[in-house]
Every structure is written in C-alpha cells, then in structure tokens.
Amino acid sequence: MNMMKSISRFRSFLTEVRAEFSKVTWPGRKEVYATTLVVLLTTFFFGFYLYGLDLALSYLAAELTNFLTGA
Numbered sequence: 001m002n003m004m005k006s007i008s009r010f011r012s013f014l015t016e017v018r019a020e021f022s023k024v025t026w027p028g029r030k031e032v033y034a035t036t037l038v039v040l041l042t043t044f045f046f047g048f049y050l051y052g053l054d055l056a057l058s059y060l061a062a063e064l065t066n067f068l069t070g071a
Contacts, residue, residue, distance in 0.1 A: 027035070
C-alpha cells in the first residue's frame with residue numbers, strides 16, 4: 001500500500017512539474033548571449049581588480065614586515 005501511495009505522489013509531482021514548466025518564459029538567444037557576455041565581463045573585471053588588490057596588499061604586507069623586522 002505504501003509503495004502505491006509513493007508512486008501516486010510521484011506521478012502527481014511530475015504532473016505539477018510539467019504544468020509549471022509550461023508557465024515558464026524562456027529567454028531568447030539574444031538575451032542569453034547578452035546576459036552571458038555581461039556575466040563574463042563582470043567576472044573578468046572583478047577578477048583583475050581583486051588580483052591587483054591582492055598584489056598591492058601583498059606588497060604592503062611584505063614592506064611592513066621588512067620594516068618591523070629591520071631587514
């Protein structure tokens with residue numbers, strides 16, 4: 001009995017999933033291209049920004065360490 005109930009619930013779930021998918025508005029090719037481009041450019045920008053910030057802070061930390069140790 002429990003197995004039949006599980007199968008029935010699973011079928012109901014799949015029916016609801018299909019109904020929800022029919023409500024989805026899928027983006028067009030141009031929109032996907034544009035948003036992908038924005039994501040890539042933003043990723044590269046912040047990647048280079050954080051890389052530069054890391055270099056600057058590493059340099060400052062090394063200089064501070066040298067200054068404090070008297071090297």
